Amino acid sequence: MCMKVIKGLCCMLMIFLCSACSYTRDETPGSLESVAYQDALQMIEDGKTFNLLLTNDYCQHCQVLKEMLEEYLPTHHVDILEAQLMVDGKYLKMDEIKKDFPEFEGTPDLYVIENGKIKAHQAGSMTANEFDEFVRDHKLDEQE
Numbered sequence: 001m002c003m004k005v006i007k008g009l010c011c012m013l014m015i016f017l018c019s020a021c022s023y024t025r026d027e028t029p030g031s032l033e034s035v036a037y038q039d040a041l042q043m044i045e046d047g048k049t050f051n052l053l054l055t056n057d058y059c060q061h062c063q064v065l066k067e068m069l070e071e072y073l074p075t076h077h078v079d080i081l082e083a084q085l086m087v088d089g090k091y092l093k094m095d096e097i098k099k100d101f102p103e104f105e106g107t108p109d110l111y112v113i114e115n116g117k118i119k120a121h122q123a124g125s126m127t128a129n130e131f132d133e134f135v136r137d138h139k140l141d142e143q144e
Contacts, residue, residue, distance in 0.1 A: 023143075029075070031073065043081075051079060051140060053065075053080050054108065078135055103118075103123070108124065110122040110134070
């Protein structure tokens with residue numbers, strides 16, 4: 001009898017915990033828009049909330065990631081700003097980038113910025129499943 005009560009309480013607790021961590025996903029289209037690197041830095045300084053993807057036009061992993069996003073974003077409301085690592089037509093050097101993004105090691109590099117602070121970071125290329133896990137972990141497509 002006591003075991004049945006304990007099992008019942010455990011089941012109810014698990015259901016409660018699972019429902020507390022779930023959220024409603026927005027399936028309207030998301031976007032990938034270009035922004036100048038300096039403008040992205042200004043948005044951070046201004047305390048904005050946004051998703052930032054750092055890329056280079058010669059980066060093969062960036063191209064693969066952007067192709068994946070072309071298929072992913074039409075059914076997932078994730079808005080991403082893409083900043084090429086250039087200022088005044090010149091590629092930024094690693095030490096210049098690391099000054100603004102200390103975790104940066106190369107492109108592509110994805111940041112979740114909340115109120116001007118880096119909340120999450122994902123380095124390197126991702127499959128659609130890996131990207132979707134990152135989106136779910138940070139509720140980037142949460143329906144409002």
